[in-house]
Amino acid sequence: MKQETKHIVWHDTAVQKQERQQRNQHKSCILWFTGLSGAGKSTLANALEHRLFERGLNSYVLDGDNVRHGLNKGLGFGEEDRKENIRRIGEVAKLFVDAGLIVCTAFISPFAEDRNRVRALVQEDEFVEIYVRCSLEACEDRDPKGLYKKARTGEISNFTGISSPYEEPLQPELVVDSDQHSIEACVNQMITFLRERNYLPD
Template sequence: MTKATNITWHATTITKEDRRLKKGHGSCVLWFTGLSGSGKSTIANAVSSELFRQGITEYVLDGDNIRHGLNKDLGFSDHDRTENIRRIGEVAKLFVDSGALVTTAFISPFRSDRAQVRELFQDGEFIEVFIDCPLEECERRDPKQLYVKARRGEIKDFTGINSPYEAPERPEITVRSDQLTVEESVKQIFGYLQDKNII
């Protein structure tokens, strides 16, 4: 595939800082990472709902939803997983530039991919939220019956079973979703956002 070379980034008249000032809050990406079944989507949506209730501009980028459209051409090989995360990072950057708080709910199993996305953002704009839940509990929950299928060999390259998950080493936030309720998890995340004067 031939890549375009004669392109230039165009600065907009309205800046990210202008948008933040008008909205009355900061913007960032809350990058949720964790095993399937750990509670990423549930907690990300609960955070987004509370942001919305408080009048804060927000949006959720959900892993499954993105694969219905933007990334429907990608599979689950290591290469495709990396490209999936790269694209989401670029989309999240646009949301942050718009002055929104964007939550992403992707397994994003590889540290190098998450580090590459972090590089797209200014300091304090990329907040890695590790939804820490033991594999045994994720398998017990198994809302989509994916672990069952993976154990039977029906799903290849399934994270945690036959494909690795590299847990964050220094996440901004660690949520123990096997010990906290969804409401408690949201409170923990909001505490961080308030401490950093993002909201």
């Protein structure tokens, strides 16, 4: 592998990230939604993107399930495959940032080390960790895909929150309590945060 990769050189693009941001009239960044299964990561990421789209801003959602249909097809849910899953998403998200977009990534991403590794791929202000906080009890009550029920009966192994750990973010940029507030209220909270931090135009 080393013999093959040592001859690969990064090729700079003719259009720079800053130029794309100027045209888009907003900063590009990764909005990294993390939380338990059923916490509402995908729901909130899509609701936020819809609000951004309505305002003419350029964004895209990378969803955990969707990515496993293609890019990460074949990866399982053991610890090493989970790490590889997040590593690939991080690299793709980095490209979206370079393209001048706001990329919303909705992944459980249970391990702090993996999330921090993605953070290190981009500039300090280009990674926004959004902890979609929701109690395990509320997630199990929702159980939109019936996964918790299967995990409790042993049909699914390595299930985050049940048979596999979830490491809560210690210092996320933003905490959204999805079991305490409506989708609209959560989106408003995120929009306010992004405005105040100058990610979005007034």
